[in-house]
Amino acid sequence: xxxxxxxxERLVVRSLDGALTPDEEHELNRxxxxxxxxxxxxxxxxxxxxxxxxxxxxxRTGRPIDLEAVFAGPSGASRPSRRTSRRFHRGWLLIPGxxxxxLLAMIVPQPALTPTGSPSxxxxxxxxxxxxxxxxxxxxxxxxxMRPVSTMPRMRSDTGREVxxxxxxxxxxxxxxxxxxxxxxxxxxxxxxxxGSDVM
Amino acid sequence: MAAPLRDEIEIEEPVIxxxxxxxxxxxxxxxxxxxxxxxxxIFSVLGRTDGIDDAxxxxxxxxxxRIGELRDPQSxxxxxxxxxxxxxxxxxxxxxxxxxxxxTAAFDAVEPATYGGVDxxxxxxxxxxxxxxxxxxxxxxxxxxxxxxxxxxxWSYRRISDVMGLPVDTVETRLVRARRLLRDVLVGxxxxxxxxxx
Numbered sequence: 001x002x003x004x005x006x007x008x009e010r011l012v013v014r015s016l017d018g019a020l021t022p023d024e025e026h027e028l029n030r031x032x033x034x035x036x037x038x039x040x041x042x043x044x045x046x047x048x049x050x051x052x053x054x055x056x057x058x059x060r061t062g063r064p065i066d067l068e069a070v071f072a073g074p075s076g077a078s079r080p081s082r083r084t085s086r087r088f089h090r091g092w093l094l095i096p097g098x099x100x101x102x103l104l105a106m107i108v109p110q111p112a113l114t115p116t117g118s119p120s121x122x123x124x125x126x127x128x129x130x131x132x133x134x135x136x137x138x139x140x141x142x143x144x145x146m147r148p149v150s151t152m153p154r155m156r157s158d159t160g161r162e163v164x165x166x167x168x169x170x171x172x173x174x175x176x177x178x179x180x181x182x183x184x185x186x187x188x189x190x191x192x193x194x195x196g197s198d199v200m
Numbered sequence: 201m202a203a204p205l206r207d208e209i210e211i212e213e214p215v216i217x218x219x220x221x222x223x224x225x226x227x228x229x230x231x232x233x234x235x236x237x238x239x240x241x242i243f244s245v246l247g248r249t250d251g252i253d254d255a256x257x258x259x260x261x262x263x264x265x266r267i268g269e270l271r272d273p274q275s276x277x278x279x280x281x282x283x284x285x286x287x288x289x290x291x292x293x294x295x296x297x298x299x300x301x302x303x304t305a306a307f308d309a310v311e312p313a314t315y316g317g318v319d320x321x322x323x324x325x326x327x328x329x330x331x332x333x334x335x336x337x338x339x340x341x342x343x344x345x346x347x348x349x350x351x352x353x354x355w356s357y358r359r360i361s362d363v364m365g366l367p368v369d370t371v372e373t374r375l376v377r378a379r380r381l382l383r384d385v386l387v388g389x390x391x392x393x394x395x396x397x398x
Contacts, residue, residue: 009376009380010372010376013372013375013376013379014372017350017356017357017375019356019357019372044383044387045379045383047386048379048382048383048386049351049379051328051329051332051386052332052336052347052351052382053351054329054332055329055330055332055333055336056240056243056333056336056348056351056352057352058249058329058333059239059240059243059249059252059333059352060236060239060240060352061236062239062252062253062256063253063256063257065231065235065256065257065260066257067224067227067228067231067260069257069261070227070257070260070261070264071224071264073261073264073265074265075222075264075265075267
């Protein structure tokens with residue numbers, strides 16, 4: 001084998017596979033005539049092919065395909081390509097998704113931010129003191145959320161909270177129940193913080 | 201990948217079109233024409249003879265159910281090859297799982313001598329066949345696959361490269377190396393007289 005070049009080996013294999021060109025066939029014949037090692041290699045590969053063909057023939061046949069079992073399943077004849085179908089759905093889902101996102105952006109206000117910039121917690125536990133309010137400082141939420149007093153009466157809407165605390169001008173805290181499904185608009189000129197005022 | 205061979209497109213395109221309309225007779229014809237090479241693909245990937253029947257059943261069920269997904273009927277062979285290959289890979293994983301659970305001791309004991317339910321380990325010829333099959337199964341997968349496709353189906357380099365998505369030169373190189381490995385193994389296992397003397 002060591003004397004047979006890789007090129008001759010390749011030609012031998014191509015010969016066995018019926019892939020030789022006329023020039024290659026001529027080259028191989030010359031090699032086989034002058035080189036006994038090439039002839040030996042050719043014989044060995046031919047034997048390998050014969051044995052492999054016989055052994056693999058056993059694999060060709062086996063249990064017949066059960067066509068009735070195949071037909072028992074759904075046929076793909078009436079079904080469109082799954083890939084096409086998925087693309088179709090994806091594309092059309094973008095439209096209602098965009099509409100919903102737009103509506104949500106109009107309805108939901110920007111959340112109050114903590115001094116660190118993170119979204120605030122629901123204001124159900126807002127606490128403050130009359131003195132703090134009268135001095136114009138920020139009421140402090142139990143979770144650390146702060147909100148400037150000057151913005152409190154300007155509450156506009158909030159669909160994510162059930163109750164909102166509002167500090168009135170008199171320093172009292174008023175809890176206002178908010179309908180979660182409604183948008184509540186309070187004009188800037190309204191007196192939302194006035195004791196007993198009904199913003200609903 | 202090179203374009204599929206024109207002759208086989210012309211033969212199979214009407215059959216595939218009929219299958220797409222739900223024609224069961226056309227499907228049966230299609231199965232009978234291509235069942236053997238689908239089995240060869242499964243065997244070449246799986247590297248074992250047990251499990252071929254079940255995987256083949258899965259392949260043809262998939263063909264029937266997913267024929268609508270075949271966008272380009274001209275590339276049906278590559279599509280079918282991928283289905284067969286995926287089924288074989290799945291079968292291989294399942295066998296590995298079962299083997300890891302210790303449930304395939306019986307399979308290992310009989311493979312491949314009693315494949316097909318027939319005890320073929322009788323006589324010298326059967327023994328030789330078993331040895332050769334074991335040697336083929338022991339080939340690295342990248343060499344075994346083109347070798348099996350070539351020898352079971354008599355496919356050209358071009359067709360093998362088409363379905364495998366490899367350059368023709370690569371297929372040729374792998375076929376040379378597969379034969380080299382087999383010769384080295386079989387010379388020792390079967391006897392110099394068999395291989396050299398023929």
